[in-house]
Amino acid sequence: MQRNTHKKKEKLTVVTDIIKDDDAYEEIDDTELFALKSKKLAKALAIMEPNDKMILLMKYQDDMSIKEIKEVLNIGESAVKMRVKRAKQKVVNIYGEL
Numbered sequence: 854m855q856r857n858t859h860k861k862k863e864k865l866t867v868v869t870d871i872i873k874d875d876d877a878y879e880e881i882d883d884t885e886l887f888a889l890k891s892k893k894l895a896k897a898l899a900i901m902e903p904n905d906k907m908i909l910l911m912k913y914q915d916d917m918s919i920k921e922i923k924e925v926l927n928i929g930e931s932a933v934k935m936r937v938k939r940a941k942q943k944v945v946n947i948y949g950e951l
Contacts (some may be wrong), residue, residue: 897947905940912937 898906911917911925922933 858886893951894944894948896951897944900947901940901944903935905943908933908936909944 891940894923900933908922911922912919917925919930919933919937922937923930926933927934
């Protein structure tokens with residue numbers, strides 16, 4: 854019985870040491886983390902085809918609606934939705950490869 858109690862205490866000590874080590878990493882500011890992610894996203898966008906990049910920027914940066922994009926590009930609503938969907942998938946794939 855004493856042997857099992859000793860092992861439990863040993864395991865608990867190891868776990869608390871790991872938690873203490875993890876606490877040291879909390880000093881990193883969230884904005885720094887988001888900046889790293891946005892830099893990687895910017896690289897992914899730079900690699901994309903211009904038409905895919907354009908439609909994503911219209912939708913998410915310029916906050917244009919599907920109807921507004923439809924009017925600008927002179928295409929159907931379903932075509933806009935499909936192009937946005939495909940462009941999102943492409944940027945996610947490129948981002949994952951970086």
